Amino acid sequence: MSTAPAQVVRSEWTKIRSVASTVWTLSLAVVVTVALGMLISALSKSEFGNLSARDRLSFDPTYISFAGMSLGQLAMIVFGVLVVANEYSSGMIRTSLAAVPQRATFLFSKVAVATALALVVGMATSFVTFFLGQAMLGDLRASIGDPGVLRAVFGGGLYMTLIAMFSMGVAAMLRSPMLSLGILMPFFFLISGILGAVSATKKVGRFLPDQAGSKIMQVVTPVGDDTPYGPWGGLGIMALWVLAALAGGYLVLRQRDA
Amino acid sequence: MIEIEGLTKRYGEKMAVNNLTFTVRPGIITGFLGPNGAGKSTTMRMVLGLDRPTAGDVRIDGRRYDQLKDPLTVVGALLDAKAVHGGRSAYNHLLCLAQANGIPSRRVGEVLDTVGLTPVAKKKAKGFSLGMGQRLGIAGALLGDPRILMFDEPVNGLDPEGIHWIRNLMKTLAGQGRTVFVSSHLMSEMALTADHLVVIGQGRLLADTSMADFIARNSRSYVRVRTPERERLRDALHEAGLTAVEAGEVLEVEGDASESVGELAARKGIVLHELSPQRASLEEAFMGLTAESVEYHAHGGQPPAGPGPEQAAVIPGPPGDGAAQQQWGSEWRQR
Numbered sequence: 001m002s003t004a005p006a007q008v009v010r011s012e013w014t015k016i017r018s019v020a021s022t023v024w025t026l027s028l029a030v031v032v033t034v035a036l037g038m039l040i041s042a043l044s045k046s047e048f049g050n051l052s053a054r055d056r057l058s059f060d061p062t063y064i065s066f067a068g069m070s071l072g073q074l075a076m077i078v079f080g081v082l083v084v085a086n087e088y089s090s091g092m093i094r095t096s097l098a099a100v101p102q103r104a105t106f107l108f109s110k111v112a113v114a115t116a117l118a119l120v121v122g123m124a125t126s127f128v129t130f131f132l133g134q135a136m137l138g139d140l141r142a143s144i145g146d147p148g149v150l151r152a153v154f155g156g157g158l159y160m161t162l163i164a165m166f167s168m169g170v171a172a173m174l175r176s177p178m179l180s181l182g183i184l185m186p187f188f189f190l191i192s193g194i195l196g197a198v199s200a201t202k203k204v205g206r207f208l209p210d211q212a213g214s215k216i217m218q219v220v221t222p223v224g225d226d227t228p229y230g231p232w233g234g235l236g237i238m239a240l241w242v243l244a245a246l247a248g249g250y251l252v253l254r255q256r257d258a
Numbered sequence: 259m260i261e262i263e264g265l266t267k268r269y270g271e272k273m274a275v276n277n278l279t280f281t282v283r284p285g286i287i288t289g290f291l292g293p294n295g296a297g298k299s300t301t302m303r304m305v306l307g308l309d310r311p312t313a314g315d316v317r318i319d320g321r322r323y324d325q326l327k328d329p330l331t332v333v334g335a336l337l338d339a340k341a342v343h344g345g346r347s348a349y350n351h352l353l354c355l356a357q358a359n360g361i362p363s364r365r366v367g368e369v370l371d372t373v374g375l376t377p378v379a380k381k382k383a384k385g386f387s388l389g390m391g392q393r394l395g396i397a398g399a400l401l402g403d404p405r406i407l408m409f410d411e412p413v414n415g416l417d418p419e420g421i422h423w424i425r426n427l428m429k430t431l432a433g434q435g436r437t438v439f440v441s442s443h444l445m446s447e448m449a450l451t452a453d454h455l456v457v458i459g460q461g462r463l464l465a466d467t468s469m470a471d472f473i474a475r476n477s478r479s480y481v482r483v484r485t486p487e488r489e490r491l492r493d494a495l496h497e498a499g500l501t502a503v504e505a506g507e508v509l510e511v512e513g514d515a516s517e518s519v520g521e522l523a524a525r526k527g528i529v530l531h532e533l534s535p536q537r538a539s540l541e542e543a544f545m546g547l548t549a550e551s552v553e554y555h556a557h558g559g560q561p562p563a564g565p566g567p568e569q570a571a572v573i574p575g576p577p578g579d580g581a582a583q584q585q586w587g588s589e590w591r592q593r
Contacts, residue, residue, distance in 0.1 A: 092342060
């Protein structure tokens with residue numbers, strides 16, 4: 001005896017499409033990623049002449065076109081956090097769980113719907129970013145048919161989706177939009193980058209979800225790079241982070257009073 | 259039918275709900291009465307499986323809440339009016355609830371009509387007044403046409419017209435044979451609506467009785483008599499077999515005895531300055547019942563250290579307030 005998951009998925013779809021935050025977070029993710037990617041691609045083209053021979057060897061036109069994702073992913077984080085944590089901040093969670101007392105069905109239907117939406121938007125963003133970025137790069141551009149490029153572009157869409165999923169898991173654990181954003185935004189925007197740049201923490205930093213996951217978007221391995229995992233290995237590490245966050249979120253939801 | 263058995267909820271050291279056992283039956287309105295913080299909302303949340311009991315059990319028509327198929331079609335609940343995402347329209351709020359439980363979407367329009375929110379169906383819930391939010395919550399409770407309805411403080415925030423409406427709604431629902439369980443901290447509200455009464459204080463069951471019994475048992479009627487010849491009247495009353503107690507300057511004669519007291523005084527030629535029948539209100543009876551268990555005392559505006567033990571007897575109170583006043587007073591003196 002339970003509530004049919006198909007009904008709950010339908011209900012969660014109604015929920016997600018009927019709030020304005022879905023539209024503005026996802027559009028912001030697209031716009032910021034694409035616009036910043038185009039800008040950085042254009043700048044890279046004009047700077048290419050000044051690069052050293054070594055840097056020219058490491059030049060990765062595909063990866064450069066995804067540069068906007070560092071900022072665009074923040075909008076994906078907001079999307080993932082709000083989808084889950086708004087249930088708590090509004091008190092809707094009590095109404096929702098009265099309708100769907102099976103907490104696993106409730107949480108995973110919600111995550112499934114939000115993930116599907118993030119995947120569609122993420123894939124579209126990734127492909128649009130790639131093609132517009134390459135257009136800015138002119139002669140330096142990569143082609144979608146080049147070895148590893150399609151994998152990188154497809155991976156960019158997966159990366160954005162996984163970032164949103166990770167945020168959903170964290171929000172389910174913390175149950176507060178402000179707390180979740182207050183931790184996730186500085187972490188992904190600043191702390192992860194610092195940990196990855198400082199040589200002492202670099203070996204740890206590259207196992208963080210965003211650094212491991214973004215390996216999938218690299219086509220040209222930088223000279224002297226000793227990362228111990230490949231593109232899919234990196235995405236796998238990120239997927240493990242996502243699983244851990246969602247499992248933690250489910251355990252919190254299962255244990256605690258609503 | 260809701261069966262609550264040995265229900266207990268502990269938060270750390272504090273017992274929010276303490277071994278409650280009672281049954282809410284169909285076809286009548288059962289009032290759930292208790293002062294603020296008595297554990298009413300916690301109990302209702304446990305009925306819906308939102309909070310896990312520390313001990314005990316709740317059964318809904320014999321089953322646990324999470325064993326119900328499409329629970330909104332069995333139990334409809336109004337917990338707090340603001341359990342709504344403010345950015346969602348009233349229509350979409352109800353639509354997502356309907357879809358989750360396989361309720362046809364035309365029910366959304368029907369319940370919006372029932373609660374009178376059709377004109378604002380497409381408006382975002384955050385613009386709603388407290389009363390409109392309450393109506394939206396009630397619409398959500400009615401959505402699945404459930405056999406059991408639970409309302410937590412439904413009249414809060416409603417205007418007089420709205421209060422009248424919800425009272426009639428509850429009566430209609432009970433008249434259709436449904437189980438109606440409604441909480442309040444106001445005895446006067448319960449007296450107007452409830453057929454059966456469950457009273458709790460500090461999480462413990464204080465009374466589980468029909469409303470008629472509660473009224474018969476708790477509303478003490480007496481006659482207030484003021485006379486310059488108090489001693490003579492007392493003796494006369496005693497001879498006539500009437501019980502009288504002295505309360506300050508006046509005598510209180512037990513029972514509906516104003517005629518016999520008047521006739522007696524006339525026969526004996528005793529001057530009366532006042533002869534008035536009194537009835538202690540249900541509110542006072544409720545206060546008397548829960549005085550021991552009220553969590554937050556207001557101390558009647560007096561500083562806690564101020565009054566000595568004799569003060570309680572001379573606190574000027576409304577007629578007939580004596581019993582309740584003394585219990586309130588004795589309570590804070592114990593602390």
